[in-house]
């Protein structure tokens with residue numbers, strides 16, 4: 030990423046001198062031209078609210094007739110859903126040529142490559158739900174068959190997929206987990222060689238369920254969000270079987286920064302660094318992102334990779350707004366709850382809800398357990414005294430002080446595990 034400065038200028042040029050939208054000119058103010066040539070740290074951040082507040086055609090930086098496709102964001106991040114302009118691949122490439130744009134080297138975020146080539150995938154079942162890459166562009170994949178999956182019609186979709194002998198399935202993790210039993214019932218699960226989980230990060234249990242449900246499949250992760258109009262990171266194709274959580278950056282299309290979410294300080298992209306993902310799309314897009322704060326957390330891996338992807342590997346850690354919430358006297362985090370739960374034998378997964386409906390707030394935890402725990406209230410008391418929300422404050426402290434209701438714990442036995450949604454999420 031040593032030509033990052035040059036790429037940033039390309040991105041600024043497209044965003045600020047754009048004849049079709051004045052979004053960034055308005056955002057940057059009357060002296061918007063001063064930002065050219067400045068280092069990236071001096072460029073203002075973009076947050077989701079600013080996108081939400083702009084009507085869709087002010088979010089469109091290409092001639093309107095190029096927008097053949099408007100899709101909504103998935104809502105899986107907990108943010109409210111908005112429409113987003115998407116471009117058809119052929120027209121889009123023509124547009125890039127017409128403005129003299131030259132692709133930079135590096136993995137593009139357009140397709141499910143490189144797995145498809147490497148694994149000779151011929152037929153795929155594609156769910157459009159979830160934070161997904163361009164459906165319209167995907168249809169250009171030469172010679173490959175694509176079955177359109179519908180999560181609300183799982184039986185029919187499983188039948189179609191089985192009859193078409195699909196060898197790859199693409200969808201968001203919670204949807205795929207719900208769909209898996211139907212594919213098993215239809216008998217098509219053993220033919221599946223590749224599962225691509227797109228959008229949000231799958232939990233450990235979701236991951237394991239996919240592995241069990243599709244015994245012959247490798248699982249690849251493609252981390253992205255609708256706003257990025259493609260994926261940001263993808264599982265190293267050489268590590269599919271051994272380390273699918275190690276992601277390369279789609280650096281041919283965008284670059285990534287990590288920042289401290291509280292101070293907004295830029296963190297060095299060094300092994301072990303953890304921070305909020307900020308992306309800038311240096312390839313012109315329907316809606317270009319300049320320093321977009323994703324709300325997602327990532328950590329740079331200690332090891333690098335020598336395959337053709339970006340040398341840097343990173344791992345997604347979860348979404349800020351979902352994985353932490355401000356509570357009386359401190360911050361409740363998924364990590365703290367997980368830490369408190371760790372040690373109770375048989376807990377496979379959990380979900381947590383910070384319920385603020387009505388009077389006093391309450392933390393509600395559901396535990397996915399192999400065996401029903403003998404005394405749920407004993408467990409709740411013990412958990413409450415273990416969940417730390419500040420160095421000397423636990424959940425029990427705020428209950429004792431009358432600032433929250435006692436912790437509620439629900440045990441979910443295995444027969445209730447099918448059909449769960451988005452575990453480990455704080456809402």
Ligand SMILES: [Zn+2]
Nearest residue numbers: 265334336338
């Ligand atoms: Zn690699």
